[in-house]
Amino acid sequence: MAQAPNPDLRSLRSHRAILDAAVELAIRDGYAKVTVEAIAQAAGVGKQTIYRWWHSKAAVLLEALNDRTGPAARVPDTGDLATDLATATRAVMLLFxxxxxxxxxxxxxxxxxxTRLAENLRTSFFEPRTARWQERLDAAVTAGELRADVPTQTMVELLFGPxxxxLLLGTAPLDPDGTTARVDYLLNGLRAR
Structure with a gap:
């Protein structure tokens, strides 16, 4: 007797196919041209399957990017704050x-x-990463490496805001090679006096 198909396995395969199709389409055709219909067709699923799990193409792509970049990683702590900050911002620029x-x-x-996407961006991507950075910067404040009068949330914004x-305004290239100098400029305003 043939074994019945496992619906959970089918759901996992469909989920993976949707995430992969969304990224591949966005890379090939550009973000603006991606539609839920195109994702469904490329993934070999019905449009209703996508809407059962996500409210929009953007929600699919956010999950796909989170899947590709992984969870908020531990922040580098080599003992050299400037190097750690430069390494992290360089990695972000390389990804971008x-x-x-x-x-x-x-x-x-x-x-x-x-607003739903904005909330998901904050909670699934920015907040976990900001929290990790705040922990690293809190340790630097405690060690006397950084000023105690600047909130670490603000420090994270000063580090990654540029x-x-x-990225968003195209005012200058995302230049990973200039990262060390930019971190030095930043730290000259944040170092403990």
Missing amino acids: NTPLGTIWRGLIADAQSD VYYR
């Missing part, structure tokens, strides 16, 4: 210089008019 950066830009743009500024 890949086709995933274009998708990220589209997600942030959509979040300006989609990267997003360049």
Whole structure:
């Protein structure tokens, strides 16, 4: 007697196919041209399957990017704060210089008019990473490496804000090679006096 198909396994395969199709379409055609219909067709699922799990193409792509980049990683702590900050910002710039950066830009743009997406961006991506950085910077404050009168949330914004500024406005290239100098400029205003 043939074994009945496992619906959970089928759901996992469909889920994976949808995430992969969404990223592949966004890379190939551009974020703006991706539709739920195109994702469904490329993944070999019905449109209703996508809407059962996500409310929009942006929600699919956010999950796909979170899946590709992984959870908030432990922040480097080599004992050299400037090197750790430069390493982290360089990694973000390198990621944004890949086709995933274009998708990220589209997600942030959509979040300006989609409050649900904006909330998901904050809770699933930014808040966990900001919390990790705040822990690292709190330790640097405690060690006397950074000023205690600047909230670590603000420090995180000062560190990564220029990267997003360049990504979203295109004011200058995302230049990983200049990261060490930019971190030095930043730390000259944050170092304990």
